[in-house]
Amino acid sequence: MDMHKIGETLQxxxxxxxxxxxxxxxxxxxxxxxxxxxLGASPVMAYAKEEVADMAKIAGALVLNIGTLNETEIxxxxxxxxxxxxxxxxxxxxxxxxxxxxxxxxxARKIVSEVQIAALRGNAAEVANVVGxxxxxxxxxxxxxxxxxxxxxxxxxxxxxxxxVITGKEDVVTDGAKTYIVRNGHPILTKVTGTGCLLTxxxxxxxxxxxxxxxAAVAALVSxxxxxxxxxxKTVEEGPGSFQIExxxxxxxxxxxxxxxxxxxxxxxx
Amino acid sequence: MDMHKIGETLQxxxxxxxxxxxxxxxxxxxxxxxxxxxLGASPVMAYAKEEVADMAKIAGALVLNIGTLNETEIxxxxxxxxxxxxxxxxxxxxxxxxxxxxxxxxxARKIVSEVQIAALRGNAAEVANVVGxxxxxxxxxxxxxxxxxxxxxxxxxxxxxxxxVITGKEDVVTDGAKTYIVRNGHPILTKVTGTGCLLTxxxxxxxxxxxxxxxAAVAALVSxxxxxxxxxxKTVEEGPGSFQIExxxxxxxxxxxxxxxxxxxxxxxx
Amino acid sequence: MDMHKIGETLQxxxxxxxxxxxxxxxxxxxxxxxxxxxLGASPVMAYAKEEVADMAKIAGALVLNIGTLNETEIxxxxxxxxxxxxxxxxxxxxxxxxxxxxxxxxxARKIVSEVQIAALRGNAAEVANVVGxxxxxxxxxxxxxxxxxxxxxxxxxxxxxxxxVITGKEDVVTDGAKTYIVRNGHPILTKVTGTGCLLTxxxxxxxxxxxxxxxAAVAALVSxxxxxxxxxxKTVEEGPGSFQIExxxxxxxxxxxxxxxxxxxxxxxx
Numbered sequence: 001m002d003m004h005k006i007g008e009t010l011q012x013x014x015x016x017x018x019x020x021x022x023x024x025x026x027x028x029x030x031x032x033x034x035x036x037x038x039l040g041a042s043p044v045m046a047y048a049k050e051e052v053a054d055m056a057k058i059a060g061a062l063v064l065n066i067g068t069l070n071e072t073e074i075x076x077x078x079x080x081x082x083x084x085x086x087x088x089x090x091x092x093x094x095x096x097x098x099x100x101x102x103x104x105x106x107x108a109r110k111i112v113s114e115v116q117i118a119a120l121r122g123n124a125a126e127v128a129n130v131v132g133x134x135x136x137x138x139x140x141x142x143x144x145x146x147x148x149x150x151x152x153x154x155x156x157x158x159x160x161x162x163x164x165v166i167t168g169k170e171d172v173v174t175d176g177a178k179t180y181i182v183r184n185g186h187p188i189l190t191k192v193t194g195t196g197c198l199l200t201x202x203x204x205x206x207x208x209x210x211x212x213x214x215x216a217a218v219a220a221l222v223s224x225x226x227x228x229x230x231x232x233x234k235t236v237e238e239g240p241g242s243f244q245i246e247x248x249x250x251x252x253x254x255x256x257x258x259x260x261x262x263x264x265x266x267x268x269x270x
Numbered sequence: 271m272d273m274h275k276i277g278e279t280l281q282x283x284x285x286x287x288x289x290x291x292x293x294x295x296x297x298x299x300x301x302x303x304x305x306x307x308x309l310g311a312s313p314v315m316a317y318a319k320e321e322v323a324d325m326a327k328i329a330g331a332l333v334l335n336i337g338t339l340n341e342t343e344i345x346x347x348x349x350x351x352x353x354x355x356x357x358x359x360x361x362x363x364x365x366x367x368x369x370x371x372x373x374x375x376x377x378a379r380k381i382v383s384e385v386q387i388a389a390l391r392g393n394a395a396e397v398a399n400v401v402g403x404x405x406x407x408x409x410x411x412x413x414x415x416x417x418x419x420x421x422x423x424x425x426x427x428x429x430x431x432x433x434x435v436i437t438g439k440e441d442v443v444t445d446g447a448k449t450y451i452v453r454n455g456h457p458i459l460t461k462v463t464g465t466g467c468l469l470t471x472x473x474x475x476x477x478x479x480x481x482x483x484x485x486a487a488v489a490a491l492v493s494x495x496x497x498x499x500x501x502x503x504k505t506v507e508e509g510p511g512s513f514q515i516e517x518x519x520x521x522x523x524x525x526x527x528x529x530x531x532x533x534x535x536x537x538x539x540x
Numbered sequence: 541m542d543m544h545k546i547g548e549t550l551q552x553x554x555x556x557x558x559x560x561x562x563x564x565x566x567x568x569x570x571x572x573x574x575x576x577x578x579l580g581a582s583p584v585m586a587y588a589k590e591e592v593a594d595m596a597k598i599a600g601a602l603v604l605n606i607g608t609l610n611e612t613e614i615x616x617x618x619x620x621x622x623x624x625x626x627x628x629x630x631x632x633x634x635x636x637x638x639x640x641x642x643x644x645x646x647x648a649r650k651i652v653s654e655v656q657i658a659a660l661r662g663n664a665a666e667v668a669n670v671v672g673x674x675x676x677x678x679x680x681x682x683x684x685x686x687x688x689x690x691x692x693x694x695x696x697x698x699x700x701x702x703x704x705v706i707t708g709k710e711d712v713v714t715d716g717a718k719t720y721i722v723r724n725g726h727p728i729l730t731k732v733t734g735t736g737c738l739l740t741x742x743x744x745x746x747x748x749x750x751x752x753x754x755x756a757a758v759a760a761l762v763s764x765x766x767x768x769x770x771x772x773x774k775t776v777e778e779g780p781g782s783f784q785i786e787x788x789x790x791x792x793x794x795x796x797x798x799x800x801x802x803x804x805x806x807x808x809x810x
Contacts, residue, residue, distance in 0.1 A: 027569045027585050029297045033463035038510050043463070044367070045297050048340045051373035058370075070588045070612070072340070097584070100598075103591035191792070193573035193583070239789025240578050249509025252461070299567045303733035308780050313733070314637070315567050318610045321643035328640075342610070519779030522731070 001180060001218055006263055007256025009210045009219035014040035018060030018208035021084075022201055023047055023077050025067025025096065028194030031244070035198040038251040039223075041205035049076045053083035060208025062089055063201045064115075066107055067096035074107055081115030090118035090207040094200040098122065099129030112160055118213045120156065121165040121200040124149050131156045150179060150268065163213040165203065167196060171221050175214040182218060183264040184225030186232035191240040192247070199224050222263035227254040229262065271450060271488055276533055277526025279480050279489035284310035288330030288478035291354075292471055293317055293347050295337025295366065298464030301514070305468040308521040309493075311475035319346045323353035330478025332359055333471045334385075336377055337366035344377055351385030360388035360477040364470040368392065369399030382430055388483045390426065391435040391470040394419050401426045420449060420538065433483040435473065437466060441491050445484040452488060453534040454495030456502035461510040462517070469494050492533035497524040499532065541720060541758055546803055547796025549750045549759035554580035558600030558748035561624075562741055563587055563617050565607025565636065568734030571784070575738040578791040579763075581745035589616045593623035600748025602629055603741045604655075606647055607636035614647055621655030630658035630747040634740035638662065639669030652700055658753045660696065661705040661740040664689050671696045690719060690808065703753040705743065707736060711761050715754040722758060723804040724765030726772035731780040732787070739764050762803035767794040769802065 019042045024032055029045055036043040046055040049072070056062045062084040064077045084091045093115075095108035108130045112120070120127060128135030133152060149172050157164040157176040166172045171182040189195040203220040210216035227250035235242040289312045294302055299315055306313040316325040319342070326332045332354040334347045354361045363385075365378035378400045382390070390397060398405030403422060419442050427434040427446040436442045441452040459465040473490040480486035497520035505512040559582045564572055569585055576583040586595040589612070596602045602624040604617045624631045633655075635648035648670045652660070660667060668675030673692060689712050697704040697716040706712045711722040729735045743760040750756035767790035775782040 025585070026296055026566055027573050030300055030463060030570055033297050034510065034514065037461050037463055044370070045295070045338050046367075046371070047338055048373060050341075051371040054371040054373070068585050068587055071590075097586075100584070101586070101591040101594040103588060103594070191577050193570060193577055239792045240574065241785035241788030244574065244788070245511035245515055245785055248511030248514070252509045252511075296566055300570060300733060303567050304780065304784065307731050307733055314640070315565070315608050316637075316641070317608055318643060320611075321641040324641040324643070515781035515785055518781030518784070522779045522781075 001215055001265055001267060003260040003263055003265070005215065006219040006222050007260040009206055009216060010223045010259050011256045012209040013205050016209050017042050018205055019044060019058065020061050020063060020201055020204045020208065021046060021055050021059035021080070022063045022065070023052065023073060023080060024063065024065035024197060027067060028197040031194040032198050032201050034248055035251055036201055036205060038248045039202060039205060047073060047076050049079050052076045052080035056080040056083040056089060057087040059089055061204035062091045063094070063204040064091065064111060065094040065096055065197055065200060066104060067197060069104070069107055077111060078114050081111065085116050090213065091115055092119045092121060092200055092204045092207060093117045094197055095120065095122050095126045095130050096197065098126040105129050117160065117162050118207055119163040119165060119203055119217055120160060121167065121203055123168055124152060124166050127156050127164060127166050128152055131159050154179060163217055165217050165221070167199065173214055173217045173221065178214055179268040180214070180218050181266045181268065182221045182225065184222055184229060184262070186228050188232050188236055188240060188243050189228055192244045218265055222265060223254055223259045226258055226262045227251045271485055271535055271537060273530040273533055273535070275485065276489040276492050277530040279476055279486060280493045280529050281526045282479040283475050286479045287312050288475055289314060289328065290331050290333060290471055290474045290478065291316060291325050291329035291350070292333045292335070293322065293343060293350060294333065294335035294467060297337060298467040301464040302468050302471050304518055305521055306471055306475060308518045309472060309475060317343060317346050319349055322346045322350035326350040326354040326359060327357040329359055331474035332361045333364070333474040334361065334381060335364040335366060335467055335470060336374060337467060339374065339377055347381060348384050351381065355386050360483065361385055362389045362391060362470055362474045362477060363387045364467055365390065365392050365396045365400050366467065368396040375399050387430065387432050388477055389433040389435060389473055389487055390430060391437065391473055393438055394422060394436050397426050397434060397436050398422055401429050424449060433487055435487050437469065443484055443487045443491065448484055449538040450484070450488050451536040451538065452491045452495065454492055454499060454532070456498050458502050458506055458510060458513050459498055462514045488535055492535060493524055493529045496528055496532045497521045541755055541805055541807060543800040543803055543805070545755065546759040546762050547800040549746055549756060550763045550794070550799050551796045552749040553745050556600070556749045557582050558745055559584060559598065560601050560603060560741055560744045560748065561586060561595050561599035561620070562603045562605070563592065563613060563620060564603065564605035564737060567607060568737040571734045572738050572741050574788055575791055576741055576745060578788045579742060579745060587613060587616050589619050592616045592620035596620040596623040596629060597627040599629055601744035602631045603634070603744040604631065604651060605634040605636055605737055605740060606644060607737060609644065609647055617651060618654050621651065625656050630753060631655055632659045632661060632740055632744045632747060633657045634737055635660065635662050635666045635670050636737065638666040645669050657700065657702050658747055659703040659705060659743055659757055660700060661707065661743055663708055664692060664706050667696050667704060667706050668692055671699050694719065703757055705757050705761070707739065713754055713757045713761065718754055719808040720754070720758050721806040721808065722761045722765065724762055724769060724802070726768050728772050728776055728780060728783050729768055732784045758805055762805060763794055763799045766798050766802045767791045
């Protein structure tokens, strides 16, 4: 993927200031809204079934996150998702905790069966559980071999006819036709809650301005993770509290040039 | 308005430590609670219909915010509002997103028709939608001419028999009889989620200790926005993450003397 | 209590990385999750009645917090609590605001009557209201005499057959048989929302790795409050915003040696 396109897509997010409609979990709402604002997008949270169809259709992207789901919210997610589908608004799903309880797995599967999603973003275990693959979590989420993660991502992309983003030590992005590995980020991201959820919403912001969803996702990953690298360099000695705040600062600062210069993206031969 | 009264009202908030009962949206709960604590008020969030009447009647003010409304919460807001009305507790309404969806507009109108509110705080588009005025959003929320915002505020104040606070580049406060313009604050406030919602709750804290609601609102705006100016001066180069934290710091520090010295308030001739 | 055991228990939390299932209030979810992550535990929030039994039984501890309760959540808390009881998972209850409204008092009593809790953590007024004792709040939560608080804690421990932790200027921990006073912490903790709620969840993390719940609670209090002391020393001049962030930093840094060296624990003669 052309590294300049990554920077251009970031720039486009800031110019377009896309409305990102989030139906997300109660742990990360504030952080997600502040992260999107810092980056240059326009977040809105709206959850009531009476209004989600109206909000989703005027949004640039709809992000569904099942981190603290309940029956009422699932109903709202389906309504919002169908409305987004009708209006051509891309829908991004974060299946938080799929596999941890049967309810989460079933809910994630219900959403992908009723809503055409543009992208699925999770760790390897979550994605495997959504598509019904066996996945043994071996200490770290991505397991031992990155090759398995690529195969999993490609299988999920084909099965769901969507772009799949599996994050971990290395990130895999594939739409079934083309596949990328992104090697940016920092381990301290795992010490702050909601950094994965915010990334999913950032993918939404990029998908709002770039029709090739796999390229939008790569640009989102690189922009977000390069910002995280700078934030980590400045705060890793202080601790996760300072990192959380500095990540917001750096999301407002990361430039097209930074993304192009520090992004580490490999396209996998087909 | 006497600038010394602004400082005295701020001082009174810190002495009285008023209980502010918030029924607010899930994005801003933590930030609202921390902002009120920093300022010297005592926040409580209580949403269950079984307890909101009890909580509202012992509070110094009740703040209703429809940012992530649902049927259950609307019912609780009405119950709490009526209880506050019966006990003479001022009710402040923040009609977040009125106009964005029909459901939000209808809900805001339902609340003002069933509860006598002491103050309405929103941007120009939100206030216009609550009172059924046409308002074209032209890029920025307040539109081109500040004169229109004053007319809108005065019309809304008359129609709802309440104090109206319209925030934007300049803020307008009016109770129909007297009208003020406040020129404080900083653009970075728009880069942190919940700064408007917190301001509404701060107006609640001031309304708990000052019966003239328009003067309470002016004192709240000046105190809050002067704190924001100091915070912005210290952190605008760092970014919105640092500003969010420094705003909490400065809310704990802004003094009566600061408010009187740096407040910029103009009373409009009648 | 052996001060070395405090440090060893903290170390064990970091080694075991226990899953702490929280059903908590909307004000503190993000801060609670980040505090647990910083300390070295693994937080999960899950609230739906369809999944809480599954989640609670695989957790190291279940923390119930009634800060913004509603009927749906109470039902989920009871289901989760019973599941935890069946699987031997310790349940920690934070009866936020018991006494403030009849609904909260009744809910707290309902939970302790249907779920066997391992620890109750609140201020003196909250604990008194749970067990039906008269308690006059005299400005500060613990009242004039620490002696009364000890008697209250012991009575509550006997009545509920649980460990009781009453926090205030001094903290009292008792399981009925042995009683400790902990004298750590800093007043600025009361200027940040959710510091008490997070402490309750931290007690959960310690109870997940130490079967003697009173000793787990003492180790949790010391570790948390020593971290708060260091954070306060660094940030008290800046204000509560900075303290909130630095507390997260220090929770990631507080060492077994710090806890042993700076912990102030007195065992009360029986």
